[in-house]
Amino acid sequence: MKVSVSTAGSRGDFEPYVALTQALISAGHEVTFAAPRDARRLVAGTDAKFIEMDLEVREVLRSEEGQQWLAAGNVEAYLGGITKMLSDARHTIGTSVLAAADGADILVTGVNTEDYALAVSQARGTPIVLGHLTPWLLTDEFPQPLTPQVVPADQSAEQYNLGTHQVAEDVYWQGKRDDINEFRGSLGLPPAPSAALTWTVELGLPTLQAFSEEVVPRPHDWGPRNVMTGFWRLQSEVRRRVGEAEIPEWLAGWLAIGPPPVFLGFGSMPVLDPPKLLDLIVRAAERTGLRLLVGAGWSDLSGLTGELPDTVRLIGAIDHDWLFPRCRAVVHHGGAGTTAAGLTAGLPTWIYTVFSDQPFWGDRVARLGAGGYSNFLEFDLDHLTGVLGQLVGEDVRRRAAAIGERLRAEDGVSAAVRLIGEIAGRH
Secondary structure (H helix, E strand, O other): OEEEEEOOOOHHHHHHHHHHHHHHHHOOOEEEEEEEHHHHHHHOOOOOEEEEEOOOHHHHHHOHHHHHHHHHOOHHHHHHHHHHHHHHOHHHHHHHHHHHOOOOOEEEEOOOOHHHHHHHHHHHOOOEEEEEOOOOOOOOOOOOOOOOOOOOOOOOHHHHHHHHHHHHHHHHHHHHHHHHHHHHHHOOOOOOOOOHHHHHHHHOOOEEEOOOOOOOOOOOOOOOOEEEOOOOOOOHHHHHHOOOOOOOHHHHHHHHOOOOOEEEEOOOOOOOOHHHHHHHHHHHHHHHOOOEEEEOOOOOOOOOOOOOOOOEEEEOOOOHHHHHHHOOEEEEOOOHHHHHHHHHOOOOEEEEEOOOOHHHHHHHHHHHOOEEEEEHHHOOHHHHHHHHHHHOOHHHHHHHHHHHHHHHOOOHHHHHHHHHHHHHHHO
């Protein structure tokens, strides 16, 4: 079977699809993968054919304009920024999705490319599966993940939840409608009545929800074609092939000579004053007596390691699947992938949210009793030391360990591969 996989976004958006790609190839299928050039290095760890979009998401988000979107911390600014980035790249996205679909028996698409892939599916009659790393589909059980997760006192939960999904989708579609309908016109298709996310339900299209029911209980108003597979975790063999499995000797040695540390990572979130942040973390280590390992993410923390005490260390990119089982707890920004890695490792988790779906995942962690979340604006010495004290408590450790055991029993990519094969077979 020939499978076309397409997605756009940063590492957190494409890594799960690389995991799916590797699982499809291991099952004997042929895969063509269309994504921004950010993904080329990781896709090289598989045997997939790569079609590069003329777009580098990390560079866009690290630009002055991109940092403003990230730091704004509100849904409209974020959606507007992402929509502008995708609109500027609309021609390369459309061309790449179309090229990847040549000869495909089935299309698999991420949320940022699904409007393009749906158009190709309709023009060519090729079956399509939509993959969602976060629960974007309409439901009255929880708010749209990009919106505030607390229900206002003057609204019912069902009313508020449905309203947030509708508002967010309207904002998203207003920014993309002209681009998508231009692409559809080039394929001889009529304009779309709405974004693919809304249209998916009306068309009865299958979706793969790439997260676990252990973390997000299945909404009662999702249909049977919306299948929750479990998280899609990247295989260690892919990491080895691209050189991401190598662990610095100093890190292995530091981990071996003391108790497990608490990991603090900030991913793609902007750290506006790195020296101040690191000084705060050093003082938190002194106050709590804990060892702290700081993941720099996209922030430039170079030149700040010379005067660190033995209880604090700083690292760049690292394999979370290797590192987290060697940690005591995790504090991070709340990206879907990092949240999944921490919970799968059975670690107490605290999420300092900035924007996007981070409050949603923080709320999930809190509901599980495996930790909690707060706004990054609250991140100061007193708050951090209080959080660290909570995370090393016995009750939260026990609950997190039990959740991790259940998540490790799941195999999300294998479930997804099986379902993709079944859907293609029906066509």
